[in-house]
Amino acid sequence: MKITKKIFLSFVFYAQINLVPNPSFEDTIGGCPNNVSQLYKTKFWFNTNGSTDYFNKCYSGPFDYANIPKNSFGYQNTILSNCKAYCGILTYWPFNINTETLGIKLTDSLLTGTKYYFSIKISLANTKYATNNIGALFSTKIPSVSAVGSPPNFSNIKFNQVITDTLNWTSLFGNYLADSNYKYISIGNFYDASLTTTVMVNSGGTQGA
Template sequence: MNLRWPGARLGLLLGCLGFVAALRCEAQGNLIPNHSFEEYDTCLAVLGFYTPNEGPLHWFSASGSPDYYQSCVGNGAANGIPQSFYGYQFPQDGEAHVGMVTYQQQYGLREYAMVELLEAMDPGETYYASFWASAGWNGIKDYPQHYVAASHVGMLFTVQPRPWTIGDPWPTAGNSAHVYHPWIIADTVGWTLVSGSFVADSAYRYLMIGNHFDNATTDTLHFATYPWMPKAYTLIDNVCVSVAPDGCPMATGLMDVAVDEIHLHPNPAAGELHLGGVPVGAQIVIHDATGRLIWEGRGERNAWNLDVSGWPRGGYVLRVMQTRSHRTFKFVLIE
């Protein structure tokens, strides 16, 4: 039985045998069916899903052709795990994940995956939401277009479904989302937790995941320089929405003022990088453009200098992290 198209879903009633006065049990768990994309009808060695005959159960395309990666199709297949056409990555959870275009330079096109929640949201209620994301890179497809990392990947909730099929116009980014990551997701090795909370202002029933911001708002980082059209590609796994504060993993809370006041210069840099306004004890990590960890340490003083004269020239991502917040910078080393 196929459960992936809007409206074709089974209600879940797990453990709701308490008294009438008890809290709604279904609201305490994850409202996303097939949250880590493990359930499917057929193990297909093919990229892209649009319709009820493709992709993970419950999920459908809201723009373009999101891709479904499965361990069952084998390493090195177009949608294989870990090696695929568009990247090399193991799932964050289970044996599958999805991927989609989150930035396209020429026309600003976006791909979105959509799912119906197990129950509609209650207006006025606070909801907690999260997912894991990784930048797609090191694929084996000839002439890869996905060599950019992008910011603003996130979650938009809607009252009605927005199914997309071939021939439909591409949706325009509305520059708003309920939960999103304002910094570039450039880690190609690990997974980045994107999370947040919001008060529902409508009886939202659907989740649409991807980059809901236009090119002018989206920050990018190029992993390489190729002559063909650049795109950013982001892998998604382990999606969660809950009314319970501890129902989903949460990483980012309110931005600490101290973290918000960090500044980095010069940029571009050549021999030395200066970082000011660093909170004592904050974790600092630097990755290169391929996602490799280059340097890490702890903030021991408000300002410090880092000798980068021996580092390869190119783009880097620096992240300063505290318990409830983090900030990401991109910088370039030149001759």
């Protein structure tokens, strides 16, 4: 996920092949974004909580709201010069509201007892705080995650590292031994504010992380 903490996201999840369709968010539906909060314009992805922001070099709206590299949440180039998109999510808010998660249906169900590998690249937006707890949550049905006072406080993959770098993309790697035939994956912070480590990195930045 830059996602606030917006952070900016791009990732891979695989056993032998990548099970995440459109992992770079570059395949679009219905044209380019012309404002923030338009995840529905990137193919296969959907919000599981809140309103994920979708940024693309083909942005066609006013100002630079969802443009790349300059946008509403700071300045961040794509991972590679030939890439053209990323997403941004909110991972912390002081009052346990408005955190954002996004999800997708995997190209194949997980096999119980099989180890899967997960990698994600994130960069901190121009926000007040940086946080930990970025992770993944699997489900057998289309997920709906509440972040209004009662997040699940659980994820199948969780990273404890607090990401503070606003210039570079940070790569995180994990693995997961499947305990069910999950069909969906959601990405974000699934823990409430009291269980999330925060570090103030910019006193003048956008509230949240």
